[in-house]
Amino acid sequence: MLHLSDLSAAVSRPCRLLRESLVAGSSFAIVSIVGAVLLAVGPTPVLAQQIDNTLTLPDAKPGECYAKVIVPPKFADRTEEVVTQEAVERIESTPAVFETIQERVVVRESSSRIASAPTVFEASTERVQVKARELNWTVADGEQQRPANPVDLENIATAGIDLDRVEPGSCFVEYWQPPVYRSELQRVLSKEPSVRIEIAPAVYETVDERIVVKEASQRIVNVPAIFRTEQERVLVEPARSVWRPGRGPVERIDDTTGEIMCLVELPARYETVSRTVLDTPATSRMEEIPAEYETYQVQRLVTPASERRVDVEAEYTNVETRTRVSEARFFWVADGADAAAGSKPTGEKVCLTESPAEYTSVPTQIIAEQATTTVTAVPAEYRTFSVQKLVADASETRTVTPAVTETITSQIEIEPARLEWRPVLCETNMTQGIVTEIQEALQREGYDPGPADGVVGKATMDAIEAYQIDKNLNRGGITYQTLTHLRVEEAS
Numbered sequence: 405m406l407h408l409s410d411l412s413a414a415v416s417r418p419c420r421l422l423r424e425s426l427v428a429g430s431s432f433a434i435v436s437i438v439g440a441v442l443l444a445v446g447p448t449p450v451l452a453q454q455i456d457n458t459l460t461l462p463d464a465k466p467g468e469c470y471a472k473v474i475v476p477p478k479f480a481d482r483t484e485e486v487v488t489q490e491a492v493e494r495i496e497s498t499p500a501v502f503e504t505i506q507e508r509v510v511v512r513e514s515s516s517r518i519a520s521a522p523t524v525f526e527a528s529t530e531r532v533q534v535k536a537r538e539l540n541w542t543v544a545d546g547e548q549q550r551p552a553n554p555v556d557l558e559n560i561a562t563a564g565i566d567l568d569r570v571e572p573g574s575c576f577v578e579y580w581q582p583p584v585y586r587s588e589l590q591r592v593l594s595k596e597p598s599v600r601i602e603i604a605p606a607v608y609e610t611v612d613e614r615i616v617v618k619e620a621s622q623r624i625v626n627v628p629a630i631f632r633t634e635q636e637r638v639l640v641e642p643a644r645s646v647w648r649p650g651r652g653p654v655e656r657i658d659d660t661t662g663e664i665m666c667l668v669e670l671p672a673r674y675e676t677v678s679r680t681v682l683d684t685p686a687t688s689r690m691e692e693i694p695a696e697y698e699t700y701q702v703q704r705l706v707t708p709a710s711e712r713r714v715d716v717e718a719e720y721t722n723v724e725t726r727t728r729v730s731e732a733r734f735f736w737v738a739d740g741a742d743a744a745a746g747s748k749p750t751g752e753k754v755c756l757t758e759s760p761a762e763y764t765s766v767p768t769q770i771i772a773e774q775a776t777t778t779v780t781a782v783p784a785e786y787r788t789f790s791v792q793k794l795v796a797d798a799s800e801t802r803t804v805t806p807a808v809t810e811t812i813t814s815q816i817e818i819e820p821a822r823l824e825w826r827p828v829l830c831e832t833n834m835t836q837g838i839v840t841e842i843q844e845a846l847q848r849e850g851y852d853p854g855p856a857d858g859v860v861g862k863a864t865m866d867a868i869e870a871y872q873i874d875k876n877l878n879r880g881g882i883t884y885q886t887l888t889h890l891r892v893e894e895a896s
Contacts, residue, residue: 473880512703523598535762595719845890
C-alpha cells in the first residue's frame with residue numbers, strides 16, 4: 405500500500421516525465437515513464453500478459469496521470485439439481501377380503517294365491533239436461549218474462565234492425581204466444597259394464613340344487629425391491645485464475661513501492677454425494693383360491709296361478725225430455741223508435757233475455773270399485789347357510805417415490821481479471837481539500853481512513869483498498885471510478 409510520500413514519488417515523477425516527453429517527443433522518456441509506472445503498480449506476472457490491456461499508453465493530456473489497475477473478474481451463479489436418490493416404485497399388496505354371512509337359500513319358491521272380489525257399485529245422481537240453454541225474446545210483465553211474438557220480430561227486422569246482432573238485454577214492446585214443445589224419451593246409463601274374475605291355483609315340483617357357499621378368489625404374494633448406494637463427486641466451483649499479491653527480490657527504482665501481483669490458478673472444488681439407486685424393482689404374483697359348494701332341495705314353480713275374466717253388460721233407464729218445436733208469435737215495436745203512423749205503443753218493454761239450461765236428477769249406479777283379484781303372496785321356504793362372500797379381490801397398490809435431488813450453487817467465471825490504464829490522482833490534480841473529501845466519504849461509508857487531515861497515509865490507502873474490494877471496483881490507486889462511487893468531485 406502506498407503512503408503519501410510514496411504516492412508523490414511514484415506518481416509525480418512519471419507525470420513530470422510524461423509532460424517532458426510529450427513536449428520533447430522523447431521515446432526514451434516514454435519508455436522510462438512506462439517502466440516507472442509499472443514498478444509503482446507492481447511487476448506483472450507472465451500469465452497476466454494474456455489479459456494485459458496496458459501495452460499501449462493512453463492518449464493523455466498534459467497534467468493527467470494514468471496507472472495500471474486491476475479490473476476484478478466477473479462471476480455468475482450457476483444452480484444445478486443433483487439426484488441423490490432415484491425415483492422408485494413401492495408395491496403394497498392387499499389380500500382378498502371375505503365376509504361371513506348367513507345366507508337363506510330357497511328350498512321352495514314363492515308363489516301367490518289369487519282371490520276374486522266382485523265389482524262394487526255405489527248410488528249416485530246424474531244431472532241430465534232436459535232443456536238446453538237458449539236466448540229468447542221475452543216480454544217484461546211485472547217481475548215475470550214471457551216469450552216474444554216472432555211475427556213482431558219479423559216486423560222489427562223489416563224496419564232495418566239485424567236481430568242476430570241484438571245484444572241480450574235489448575228491449576222492445578211485445579205481444580206474445582207461448583212456444584210449443586214435444587216430449588221424448590232419452591236412454592240413460594244406470595249401471596256401468598263390469599267384469600267377473602275366476603281363479604286357478606299354482607302347481608309345484610321338487611328338485612335338487614347346488615349353491616356356492618364361498619366364492620372363488622385370488623391371493624397376491626409380494627416380492628420387495630432391492631436398492632444399492634452409490635457415491636458421486638459433484639463439481640461445486642470450477643478451476644479459475646485470480647490476482648494475488650506476491651513477494652520477490654525486486655529492485656526499487658525511483659522511489660517505487662516494488663509491489664508484485666501474481667496470477668494464481670485456483671483448483672476446482674468438488675463435493676461427494678451419496679445416492680440410493682434401484683437395483684431390482686418390486687414385483688408380485690397371483691395365486692387362485694377355488695370356490696366351495698353345497699346341495700339342497702327346492703320346490704320349483706311349474707305353473708303359476710291364473711285368472712279368467714267374464715264381462716257383465718251395462719244397465720240403462722229411460723228419461724222423458726221436452727224439445728221446443730215452434731216459436732211464439734209476436735208483434736213488436738222497437739223501444740224508443742218512431743212508431744208507424746197510426747200505431748200506438750202498448751207500454752210493455754220487450755227484452756232479449758237468456759234462459760239457462762234446465763236439468764233433472766236421475767238416480768244411477770256407478771262403479772265404485774272394479775272387480776279385482778286379491779293376490780296373496782305365498783312366501784318361499786328357506787334354509788340358512790353360513791357363506792363366506794368375497795367383499796374385495798386381492799389387489800396391489802403401486803406408489804412411486806419421487807427422486808430426491810439436492811440443489812448445488814456454484815460460481816462460474818464469465819470474465820477474467822485484467823490490467824488496464826485508468827486515470828488516477830497525481831500531484832497535479834490532487835489537493836489537500838480533495839484528500840479531505842475522500843477521507844470524509846470513506847468515514848461516511850463505514851471505513852476508517854484515519855483522521856480527515858488531507859494527508860494520504862497508510863490508513864487512508866488501506867481504507868480505499870478495502871472499499872474497492874467490497875464494491876468490486878478496479879484496484880491500483882485512487883481511481884476516478886472510486887471517486888465517483890464515493891461522490892467526491894474531481895479537481896478541475
